[in-house]
Amino acid sequence: MDEIRTIIYFSRHLQEIFWFLLRAEALFYMILQLENILTPEILQTINHQLEEAKFIDGKKTAGWHAVKVKNNEQLSNQFSEIRNLEKIIYQALNENIVFQMATIPKKIHSLRFSRYSQGMGYGSHVDDALMKEGRTDISFTIFLNSPQEYEGGELILEEVNEERSFKLSTGTIIFYPSYSLHRVETVTKGVRKVVVGWIESWIRDVQKREILFDLDTVRRSIFHKQGKTAEFDLLSKSYSNLLRFFADS
Numbered sequence: 001m002d003e004i005r006t007i008i009y010f011s012r013h014l015q016e017i018f019w020f021l022l023r024a025e026a027l028f029y030m031i032l033q034l035e036n037i038l039t040p041e042i043l044q045t046i047n048h049q050l051e052e053a054k055f056i057d058g059k060k061t062a063g064w065h066a067v068k069v070k071n072n073e074q075l076s077n078q079f080s081e082i083r084n085l086e087k088i089i090y091q092a093l094n095e096n097i098v099f100q101m102a103t104i105p106k107k108i109h110s111l112r113f114s115r116y117s118q119g120m121g122y123g124s125h126v127d128d129a130l131m132k133e134g135r136t137d138i139s140f141t142i143f144l145n146s147p148q149e150y151e152g153g154e155l156i157l158e159e160v161n162e163e164r165s166f167k168l169s170t171g172t173i174i175f176y177p178s179y180s181l182h183r184v185e186t187v188t189k190g191v192r193k194v195v196v197g198w199i200e201s202w203i204r205d206v207q208k209r210e211i212l213f214d215l216d217t218v219r220r221s222i223f224h225k226q227g228k229t230a231e232f233d234l235l236s237k238s239y240s241n242l243l244r245f246f247a248d249s
């Protein structure tokens, strides 16, 4: 993670508070990674089901410009188990406190189980702002297989001044603001398997989400260390009122 400027205090706090949960690393502009968002058992179930499944050309769900650079395969909507698989993912995301704190989801939507075989990739693009199922404030990728199983296939976030590259362990989620250009490098060996999706957040502005995430982290830390003190109550009041103030109507 050396190449990424990690905001140390985030991960320190989160690890302290959510010692029972997972290792979270927060980067600039709310690019976060959470390990083990899916347990090994769930991953096994998903991967087992995907082996049986029919995949179709990913171009079918790409916007008019992204279609020019999209070269992958996606689980067919006709696959009998697709709703079940989606339910498993939604449940894992809904049960994860850190994910909920950081994204404040109104709607998690448009899941796509994607597969990139040798020679496949997804060139530079920006995700559509509006999809059939909702607005896209946050994009996410959950890695379904190990980075050792393929070469290439990095998810690259293209910032104004630099690029960040992510090739993460099985069961890890990365989520990032949907406003950025990004791409998936061509897979040169093996197969890359992911599920991607989008979040319409109650808080569409990333800076506001970051303020709320900080406050929520601190109030939970105070609660964890000192219990429900007067300081906690006042901070909680500010958090709630700010959330109400910021939330989209």
Ligand SMILES: O=C(O)CCC(=O)C(=O)O
Pocket: 114, 122, 127, 141, 155, 182, 183, 184, 194, 196
């Ligand atoms: O596979 C990924 O990690 C991201 C794919 C992507 O950018 C998309 O489906 O819009």
Ligand SMILES: [Fe+2]
Pocket: 125, 126, 127, 139, 182
């Ligand atoms: Fe994308």
